[in-house]
Every structure is written in C-alpha cells, then in structure tokens.
Amino acid sequence: MRALVINSWLKAPTDLKVEDIPVPTAKDGELLVRVDSAGVNFFDILMITGKYQLKPPFPFTPGAEFSGTVVKASSDKRFKVGDRVFGSNVTGAYAEYIAVPSIYCFPIPRNLSFEQAAGIFITYPTSYAGLVLRAKVQRGDWVLVHAAAGGVGIAAVQIAKALGARVIAATGSKDKFGVCRQQGADHCVSYNDSDWTGQVLKLTGGKGTDVVYDPVGKVNESLKCVAWNGRIVVVGFAAGTIEKVATNRILLKNVAVTGINWNGYVHNEPERILEAWNALFKLVEDGLIRPVVFQPIFHGLDQVKDALKAVARRETYGKAVVKVSESPTSKL
Secondary structure: OEEEOEOOOOOOHHHOOEEEOOOOOOOOOEEEEEEEEEEOOHHHHHHHOOOOOOOOOOOEOOOOEEEEEEEEOOOOOOOOOOOEEEEEOOOOOOEOEEEEEHHHEEEOOOOOOHHHHOOOOOHHHHHHHHHHHHOOOOOOOEEEEEOOOOHHHHHHHHHHHHOOOEEEEEEOOHHHHHHHHHOOOOEEEEOOOOOHHHHHHHHOOOOOEEEEEEOOOOHHHHOOOEEEEEEEEEOOOOOOOOOOOOHHHHHHOOOEEEEOOHHHHHHHOOHHHHHHHHHHHHHHHOOOOOOOEOOOOEEOHHHHHHHHHHHHOOOOOOEOEEEOOOOOOOOO
C-alpha cells in the first residue's frame, strides 16, 4: 500500500514522501480499515518535526483521524466487513489502510459523508466536553469562541447554538466572518482590532460574556470582557505561547478558569466518553450540527504536505481533509 513514512524528523511538511509499504496486520481487537479520507491537524506538523509531546519510534506513518470502510473485522460485534467507520489512532491515518483498535472507531452517521466524518473524532467531543462538561453552558448564555472558523472553533459555535446560547465568534481575519455566520454565530469580532474586547462588552450590553472558549491563548485579554461569574475554558495554545495570567483579575470578577483535556477522560472518567458521543450523534441526527469541510478537498497522499502548509498558514476553515482513496483499486 501507499503511505507517508517518517524515517527521521523532518524540517517541514514539504519533506514528506510517499512510500510503498506492507498493509498492516490487524491484531485481536483491531479493525483493518481501508482509508477513504484523513483529517488534517496542526499537531501533525509538530509530530513529523519531532516537536510533539508524543514521539513514535521510527519508522512511522503520521495522521491521527480517518474515515473509511472495514475490510477485516475483529471480535468486536459492533462492526462487520463493509461498514463505514470513522476513528482515531496516534499514528497511521495518512495511508491507504490502517489497523486500529475497534474501541477507537464509531459507525459513520448515515447523513454524513466520508469527508465530513474524517475530521470529527477530536474536534467535536473536545468542544462538547469543554462547553457542556466544563463550562456548563445554559440556554441564553453569551459564549465567546476564539478561532471560531477553525476545527474546534466551528464545532464550538455549532454546539453552543444547539444549546441555546448566543454566540460571538472571534477570528484573526474578518474574511472568515461569513463562515462563522453560516454556522450560526450571532456576532463576529476580529481580535486583530485593538478594541475587540470593547466590542464584546457592547454586544453584551456591558455585561460581558458568560463563557469564553479559548483554543488560542487569549485568557488575559478575555478577562477584560468576561462577565461576573464567567467561565473561561482553556482548550489550547494556537498562538504559540503559554500565558501567564494575573490571578487577581480572576478573583475580582469571580471567574472560573478551567481546562479541557478530552484524551484525559479515557483514564479518568471513561463513562463520559460514550455520554458525549451519544449526545453528539443525537445533534447530528437532528441536523443541529454538521461538520464543515474546507474547500477544496486535498486529493491524494501527495497533497498532505499542501494541506499541512495551508493549516500552518491559517488559510483553512473548518476541517481540512485529504481524500486518500478515490476508488477501490488498492488491493490487499
């Protein structure tokens, strides 16, 4: 099969190369899936350059999210050959086939395409857990979503609206306002405007926002426009630095600052995982959330490097996806 293979740390995504390697063998409890589409993540760049916290042994195939068709089933009776599935693994998605533990796979909802399903395993449960389990968003709350046009951002906008919240989408570029409004954002601000926190205060009638969902690293600035008893959810640090926050400002507004580490639920609160997914599947079924795939879709493993460059340059919205398989021509 064809796959991206990392034999040593790369300097940049442009150094990625496609190789012919054996099809992986599915062990007991694993599925062998023919990959249709792969979701593209910023941390893929960190992993292939040796800057990620997880460093797989060489050689390895990068890529963490995928969708595809089961070609060999395990002892898990939830799946059979021919089923459409999506899932995640630490590595292996940028390939024509992936062997993955069945517990990390779910059937694709009937109203989602392979492309849509390829990028939901990380973004949507992260946003659901951040807004529901951590921030406890209520109907009528004001929710400020940073990086609102990105993967977790759009998921947060959609989920917050489904919960009955009023959403302010914050982006680095006003060019992305249209995407955010299409996904339900009530208002948009650009955090490149010097007075963006004042704009948030004005939109909320001077009260401030009840919840801040922050994948960027804007806690300090957001404290200027968060409401009394507000909740700030730390999701990530896309800005590239980890903030030092003046805790007296947290105290003065009675603010709760909390984090969301979705992967941590596997070991600490595993019962929450199925709870979150069942809620998300219901929202998908009801048409209240729908994954947004960046256009144009990238076609072929040779274009993974282009997809990663676009993500690094913040040229994308929603989820960038690589279409790995166009037709069932690759043989086992």
